[in-house]
Amino acid sequence: MAARDREFSLGASIALTFGSALLWGVAHLATGRRRTGLALMAVYALLLASVLTVVTVLGSHLLSLAVQPSWLTTLTVTLIAIAVAWSTVIIWSYALVRPAASDTAARKATTILAVVLCVLVVAPTAYAARLAYVSRDVVTTLFNNTNTAPVVAADPWSGADRVNILLVGADAAANRPGVRTDSMTVASVDVATGATTLLGLPRNLENVPLPAGPARQRFPYGFTGEPPYTPGLLNEVFQYAEDYPEMTPGVHKGQRGPALLKQTISGILGIPVTYYAMVDMYGFAQIVDAMGGVKVTIKEPIVYGKYREGLLPAGTRKLSGEEALWYGRSRTDSDDYVRMGRQKCLLNAVAKQADPMTVLNSFESLATATKRAISTDIPQSLLPALVDLAQKVKDTRIRSLSFVPPLISTAYPDWQLIRRKVEQALAERPANKTATAPGERPTPTPTLAPSADRPIALDETCG
Structure with a gap:
């Protein structure tokens, strides 16, 4: 057979x-x-x-x-x-x-x-x-695909030593029209090493100088908003540009706010701000939930909720999306500047904990939340280089410098001092992460005090 x-x-x-x-x-x-x-x-x-x-x-x-x-x-x-x-x-x-x-x-x-x-x-x-x-x-x-300029694989950053990306936390409320950019941080990243410095600007900076052109012609002595209806703070610039197209001629609706805010903050810091990424605050909570929570160290108990109905106890704990939102937003028994410090810690924690396995385990829910919560002008063609750069960032200590009182008066800001401090901060070369031997105490680092006038390392400061 x-x-x-x-x-x-x-x-x-x-x-x-x-x-x-x-x-x-x-x-x-x-x-x-x-x-x-x-x-x-x-x-x-x-x-x-x-x-x-x-x-x-x-x-x-x-x-x-x-x-x-x-x-x-x-x-x-x-x-x-x-x-x-x-x-x-x-x-x-x-x-x-x-x-x-x-x-x-x-x-x-x-x-x-x-x-x-x-x-x-x-x-x-x-x-x-x-x-x-x-x-x-x-x-x-x-990510848009309208950028016609080719990205050269050998040097996607076009010869620049650093890439500066504006990170915006946007907060919209039912009792007011438009969006307020209550969190504004520029992440300045060394493209060779991944060394990152977060440059934080308070939302209540007054009389901010606007870029040359129609915006400065309307506000030659600094942005004042629409008194008596608005106080004329930095966090109003985004929505003002959206409401008044003539401030950014030739820019489409939805991109006017980012364009003017990038140019304004670029002028304040004295560095080119090329791209932005904006996160809706409530969408951010969904992202954290999709990650399975985010672990942070809370230095002092944080009261949250409109009617003080919640409390985040001190200690190291994993926060849900709603808790993380209030951790970054609450000003009860504190102020804007303490809140800015917590926001930097939260950014640092999310960046460090969003490892490939965490992302893979909750990929679809994370993708859905991300599409709802984030808007950006980073082009698709730059994403491969940006992913490679992100891997370098994980191997360095992220540092933070916030321009808050007493270093900077928000009512009468010293713009020259801000630019000088930025130049000094970016000239420093922070060391890469080093392992701490068993039983060895890490070197003490400064706290997130508003008086800090030089970058502080978030890994040690945030706990």
């Missing part, structure tokens, strides 16, 4: 079906289909070699590829194709080696095995394809 015409026992059928799932072509060889079996083995070996090559050669760049829509589309299609091909081989192999039709129990057992093997192949590849699809959706939704 020829091998291809043999009737296989239950044990042989199970072994060959399972073996074919692990190495394509085993069942075909067992049934005398030598040419087909060897061809399937060759395809399988080529596929495995390709995967290993990609992981080995592109391992350090996989995160960069994960933010490129074209790669994500290719990955989605490839994963679906692999799942279909693999399942086809399993079913084909089962059909060749299944027990005789007369042995109902044995055939049912091998059928169940074939179905289970197909599920084990399809489920993870389908999940990976889904993640790739969701990633592509997030990238194309959040």
Whole structure:
């Protein structure tokens, strides 16, 4: 009897079906289909070699590829194709080696095995394809693709030593129109080392100088808002630009506020602010929940809630989204400047705790929250370089410098002093993280006191 015409026992059928799932072509060889079996083995070996090559050669760049829509589309299609091909081989192999039709129990057992093997192949590849699809959706939704200037891989930063990104926390309320940018921080990142300094500006800076052009012509002596309806603070500039298109001629609605705020803060700090990322405060709470919470050290109990209905006790604890929101927003029994310090700690904690496993475990909910909460003008073409830079940032100590009293008077700011302090802070070269030996006490560092006039390391200060 020829091998291809043999009737296989239950044990042989199970072994060959399972073996074919692990190495394509085993069942075909067992049934005398030598040419087909060897061809399937060759395809399988080529596929495995390709995967290993990609992981080995592109391992350090996989995160960069994960933010490129074209790669994500290719990955989605490839994963679906692999799942279909693999399942086809399993079913084909089962059909060749299944027990005789007369042995109902044995055939049912091998059928169940074939179905289970197909599920084990399809489920993870389908999940990976889904993640790739969701990633592509997030990238194309959040990041624009209208930047026509090509990004040179050798130097995506166009010769700049640092990239400066404005991080904005926006707060909208039902009892007032528009958006107030109550949290404004410029993250200045050294593109070579990832060394990052957060430059914080209080929301209540007065008479801020506006950039040359229509904005300065309207407010030649500094921004004063619309008295007596508004006090004319820095946190009003964003919405004012949106309400008065002539302040930023040629800029589309929705981008007027970011454009004027970036130019204004660039002038205040004396450094070019190229991009912005704005987070809605309530959307931020959803992001924290999607991460599974964020762990922070609370120095003093924090009362929160409109009617003082909540309390965050002192100590190191994991905060929910709502608690994290109040940790960063509450001014009860404190002030704007203490709140700014907590906001920097919160940013630092989220940056450090958003590791790949945390992101992967809650990917879809995190992606949904991110699309709702964040807006930015960072172009898609810059994302691979930005991802690589983010990995460098994780290996350095993030420092913070806030321009608050008594260093800076918010009513009568010394703009020259601010620019001088920024220049000094960015000229310093902070050391990379160093491990602390067991039993060794870390070197004491300054606290988040408003009087700090030089950058402080957030890892040690925030606990």
